[in-house]
Amino acid sequence: MVRRIVVSTLALLLLISVLLATMLHPAWWIVVAVVTALSAVALFDVLQSEHSLLRNYPLLAHARYAMEGIRPEMQQYFIERNYDGKPFDRDTRTVIYERAKGIHPAKAFGTERDVNAIGYEYFVHSSAPVHASAVPQRITVGAEQCERPYDLSVLNISAMSYGALSPNAVLAMNRGAQLGGFAQDTGEGGISRYHLEGGGDLIWEIGSGYFGARDESGRFDPVRFRERSSAPAVKMVSLKISQGAKPGLGGVLPGAKVTQWIADARGVPVGTDCISPAGHSAFSTPRELVRFIGMLRDLSGGKPAGFKLCVGSRAEFLAICKAIRAEGIYPDFIIIDGSEGGTGAAPLEYSDHVGTPLTEGLLIAHNALVGTGLRHQIRLGAAGKVALGSDICKRLIQGADFTMAARAMMMATGCIQAQACHTNRCPVGVATQDPARYRAVHVDDKAERVARYHAGTVAEAMQMFASMGVHDHHDLHPDLLRRRVSQTTTVAYSQLFDWLEDGELLTAPPAEWAEDWQRANPDTFAIARSALR
Numbered sequence: 001m002v003r004r005i006v007v008s009t010l011a012l013l014l015l016i017s018v019l020l021a022t023m024l025h026p027a028w029w030i031v032v033a034v035v036t037a038l039s040a041v042a043l044f045d046v047l048q049s050e051h052s053l054l055r056n057y058p059l060l061a062h063a064r065y066a067m068e069g070i071r072p073e074m075q076q077y078f079i080e081r082n083y084d085g086k087p088f089d090r091d092t093r094t095v096i097y098e099r100a101k102g103i104h105p106a107k108a109f110g111t112e113r114d115v116n117a118i119g120y121e122y123f124v125h126s127s128a129p130v131h132a133s134a135v136p137q138r139i140t141v142g143a144e145q146c147e148r149p150y151d152l153s154v155l156n157i158s159a160m161s162y163g164a165l166s167p168n169a170v171l172a173m174n175r176g177a178q179l180g181g182f183a184q185d186t187g188e189g190g191i192s193r194y195h196l197e198g199g200g201d202l203i204w205e206i207g208s209g210y211f212g213a214r215d216e217s218g219r220f221d222p223v224r225f226r227e228r229s230s231a232p233a234v235k236m237v238s239l240k241i242s243q244g245a246k247p248g249l250g251g252v253l254p255g256a257k258v259t260q261w262i263a264d265a266r267g268v269p270v271g272t273d274c275i276s277p278a279g280h281s282a283f284s285t286p287r288e289l290v291r292f293i294g295m296l297r298d299l300s301g302g303k304p305a306g307f308k309l310c311v312g313s314r315a316e317f318l319a320i321c322k323a324i325r326a327e328g329i330y331p332d333f334i335i336i337d338g339s340e341g342g343t344g345a346a347p348l349e350y351s352d353h354v355g356t357p358l359t360e361g362l363l364i365a366h367n368a369l370v371g372t373g374l375r376h377q378i379r380l381g382a383a384g385k386v387a388l389g390s391d392i393c394k395r396l397i398q399g400a401d402f403t404m405a406a407r408a409m410m411m412a413t414g415c416i417q418a419q420a421c422h423t424n425r426c427p428v429g430v431a432t433q434d435p436a437r438y439r440a441v442h443v444d445d446k447a448e449r450v451a452r453y454h455a456g457t458v459a460e461a462m463q464m465f466a467s468m469g470v471h472d473h474h475d476l477h478p479d480l481l482r483r484r485v486s487q488t489t490t491v492a493y494s495q496l497f498d499w500l501e502d503g504e505l506l507t508a509p510p511a512e513w514a515e516d517w518q519r520a521n522p523d524t525f526a527i528a529r530s531a532l533r
């Protein structure tokens with residue numbers, strides 16, 4: 001009924017317009033053209049079957065879709081407050097942008113945050129603060145089994161692949177790393193020419209696709225790995241078990257996006273779908289994982305080798321610890337990725353509901369390594385929404401030795417948090433393979449911004465160390481970080497969480513760890529069902 005009325009009305013309007021145009025001034029032909037165009041759109045709306053709203057409300061419903069299209073921009077620029085935007089609030093983004101530009105970020109008139117809200121965290125300052133060190137903190141990665149240890153910055157560029165990032169963005173970050181003396185993680189997409197041109201130090205990430213170190217069937221190729229890992233720019237090798245945005249899930253780079261340059265970096269044919277399986281083919285048990293990491297270190301000529309994961313089952317992580325002790329092969333580092341991390345596209349259900357948040361994952365890993373007597377051999381990294389000096393301090397207090405930042409480095413390169421990374425239509429050219437878009441990234445300028453952002457953020461972290469009365473990150477301890485747990489109570493991290501003693505799990509596991517310790521099996525990742533169920 002509605003469609004018949006609309007069609008009849010449009011036909012009548014069109015007839016009247018034509019009659020008027022023939023009787024009156026020639027300018028009426030403009031009216032005829034407009035009415036004809038609108039009538040055609042309305043007629044199409046009524047007859048199409050894809051959108052119910054357009055069938056019932058031709059023409060008018062287009063306004064709804066138009067407003068929906070600009071909703072993210074309206075939300076970000078006109079509605080959200082300075083401190084509640086997601087994933088990164090406006091205050092955080094502003095600090096990153098200003099620091100990258102060399103502007104000292106400051107804010108007048110006090111905090112806008114509710115310091116009495118449950119969950120609010122703060123650092124405990126000292127009444128006798130010390131002078132901040134003028135020399136940035138560095139951490140030596142590589143213990144007794146490593147022949148070529150590497151001095152790593154306390155803040156580095158987290159894993160982002162060429163293919164996800166544009167050529168100019170990768171090159172700008174790499175040059176920034178060279179200028180600032182920190183490292184760039186290649187991401188699992190392999191080492192591209194843009195990772196090498198800037199002269200920056202690299203952490204080569206090896207994922208389940210073994211890109212850059214794979215044979216024709218997609219399995220790990222030790223010969224190719226040895227050749228690529230011998231490059232002077234490669235300082236460390238990181239095996240990716242899982243990532244925070246989508247733990248337990250693989251990925252596909254469509255063949256249409258696999259250009260010659262991406263194919264060269266990944267060791268795959270041009271124009272062919274580039275698949276990252278969910279799991280690895282090179283190992284299937286914790287023992288095999290540990291042996292594989294030892295092989296990577298040997299093949300690379302003794303460079304630090306470790307792995308990255310988003311923590312899942314605590315018993316599973318303990319199984320890896322048991323395997324390390326049983327095999328006598330120590331990874332040089334472990335990077336913990338939080339479920340709140342993730343620069344690339346992931347299913348919403350995974351981003352929102354799968355994986356352990358960074359705080360909990362980091363505490364599990366740190367305590368598991370301490371409890372098994374391994375912590376002094378293995379450095380611990382933290383990745384997941386690290387952006388400010390306060391984030392560095394928090395993660396080091398929670399057990400990390402160094403941190404990795406991805407999205408903050410993207411923002412220093414020009415990212416505006418448009419959240420269009422997966423569309424190939426990044427408005428600023430950071431996360432796209434479209435030359436017309438990534439030409440906007442001026443490499444030399446953005447490289448300097450990345451270096452300035454890094455230097456300013458590390459300096460701010462070290463100033464916060466000094467305000468807490470410590471000279472070195474090794475002196476940070478859980479008493480220095482507090483969380484409000486009720487309207488009247490704040491608790492230090494030393495009291496809020498359990499902290500194991502060195503080797504405690506080997507002698508007398510505490511009750512809250514005993515069952516997971518019992519269930520952990522170095523011969524399988526399959527964890528037995530809890531006895532409490």
